[in-house]
Amino acid sequence: MNTTVLKKITLILLLQLCFFSCSSENDITPEPEIEEVDPNSDDSDEEEEEEEEEEEEDPDPDPDTNNPSPTEPIILGYFPSWSENWVAEGKPEDPSKLRDIPEHVTHVFLSFAKPNLTYTKGSMDLAGTGVQTPYGGQTLKESVAVLKTKGIKVILSIGGETYWGTNDAYNINYQQIKDFVDDMGFEGIDWDYEPNGSFQQIGSAENVQHFKDFFTNSRAIMPEGEYLLACAPAGVGALGGSTNDDPASPYAYGKRNTLTGESDANLYNYNDPHPSISLFGFGSTGHMIPVIKAVGDKIDLIAYQGYNTGPATNRKIMYDAYKHYANQYGFDIAAGVHFPNEPWGPHYEYTYENVAELSEHIGTSNSNDGIMIWQMLLSNGGKSAYGYLNVASQVLKGVSVSEAISNAENF
Numbered sequence: 014m015n016t017t018v019l020k021k022i023t024l025i026l027l028l029q030l031c032f033f034s035c036s037s038e039n040d041i042t043p044e045p046e047i048e049e050v051d052p053n054s055d056d057s058d059e060e061e062e063e064e065e066e067e068e069e070e071d072p073d074p075d076p077d078t079n080n081p082s083p084t085e086p087i088i089l090g091y092f093p094s095w096s097e098n099w100v101a102e103g104k105p106e107d108p109s110k111l112r113d114i115p116e117h118v119t120h121v122f123l124s125f126a127k128p129n130l131t132y133t134k135g136s137m138d139l140a141g142t143g144v145q146t147p148y149g150g151q152t153l154k155e156s157v158a159v160l161k162t163k164g165i166k167v168i169l170s171i172g173g174e175t176y177w178g179t180n181d182a183y184n185i186n187y188q189q190i191k192d193f194v195d196d197m198g199f200e201g202i203d204w205d206y207e208p209n210g211s212f213q214q215i216g217s218a219e220n221v222q223h224f225k226d227f228f229t230n231s232r233a234i235m236p237e238g239e240y241l242l243a244c245a246p247a248g249v250g251a252l253g254g255s256t257n258d259d260p261a262s263p264y265a266y267g268k269r270n271t272l273t274g275e276s277d278a279n280l281y282n283y284n285d286p287h288p289s290i291s292l293f294g295f296g297s298t299g300h301m302i303p304v305i306k307a308v309g310d311k312i313d314l315i316a317y318q319g320y321n322t323g324p325a326t327n328r329k330i331m332y333d334a335y336k337h338y339a340n341q342y343g344f345d346i347a348a349g350v351h352f353p354n355e356p357w358g359p360h361y362e363y364t365y366e367n368v369a370e371l372s373e374h375i376g377t378s379n380s381n382d383g384i385m386i387w388q389m390l391l392s393n394g395g396k397s398a399y400g401y402l403n404v405a406s407q408v409l410k411g412v413s414v415s416e417a418i419s420n421a422e423n424f
Contacts, residue, residue, distance in 0.1 A: 092110075117406040137154070154196065326361065383406075384409075403421055
């Protein structure tokens with residue numbers, strides 16, 4: 014066969030192939046295309062992976078670019094261990110007051126442990142700890158684990174009003190505290206330091222040194238990022254006082270009249286309602302300023318007690334004063350409120366409305382700061398501490414004040 018004939022045959026075959034290909038493209042039920050895959054190639058799954066990524070892509074925008082605070086706002090309550098009811102060991106499914114804490118709560122301060130607690134690692138024995146649950150350590154560990162499944166952090170609160178009354182209270186074994194924290198599954202500790210049941214002298218050199226000891230020694234064995242270290246000082250602790258002051262602060266004692274727009278006529282008035290000037294007149298005002306300057310970089314959370322502070326109605330200024338230092342030292346803040354009535358007085362009543370207003374103010378700080386309440390089991394007249402925290406949680410997450418209040422007890 015000569016070359017000319019071969020060329021003609023080849024041309025005919027090519028024309029037939031082209032005709033067949035074009036006809037196949039217009040066929041209503043074409044045969045599926047089978048792609049040959051090189052088993053040695055990593056590219057074989059690229060198309061499939063791209064399709065899966067498209068299907069799994071989050072429809073929400075990047076939270077880091079649209080939400081300056083992608084973490085959850087702090088919704089914290091003190092839980093009195095002595096108010097817990099008995100549940101059987103080995104029954105984590107059984108309900109209890111502690112286990113039934115609703116999920117809008119993010120942090121629990123379990124109160125109170127002794128500063129000088131004694132505990133043997135692995136013993137699960139609560140006898141020397143000061144914690145007063147009606148069951149033992151194994152059951153407490155199970156209760157803490159139940160809360161963890163809800164995303165709730167449980168922190169051991171140390172001290173309170175009653176456990177600092179003796180010199181022996183300061184014989185603190187930090188390793189035993191850590192062992193207890195680890196065995197129970199706590200997230201960290203709250204140094205609730207109220208020497209002699211008062212905040213009056215916390216700014217003294219002696220008590221500042223105690224704070225330095227608390228946070229330096231506990232931070233040394235409870236690393237940042239692994240354990241949360243907190244404290245619960247008085248609400249007026251970061252405002253400038255006549256004794257403890259910080260002239261460089263916008264909330265210095267000498268700036269009190271400009272800040273409040275008030276004269277000193279009510280500086281020591283703890284009975285009649287007025288906006289805020291008396292907050293600068295307490296003996297405990299400013300007591301946390303030297304503490305923060307000493308160990309502020311070791312504190313993760315300050316849950317200040319914004320109650321028992323007389324008749325002043327502007328409670329936002331206390332948060333603002335602590336925020337001034339939080340911006341420098343990097344700790345979070347939970348503004349403390351009280352379910353009515355305040356023990357001291359009472360001259361001020363927290364309500365759904367003013368808790369919502371305070372939460373709205375805190376929400377403008379673009380942080381995960383939030384609200385603390387003493388204590389979460391209190392209720393009266395169809396309202397509850399959990400309802401107060403629910404209002405705060407909603408408002409801090411962007412729900413309107415009116416809607417949050419209408420849904421206060423729906424959780």
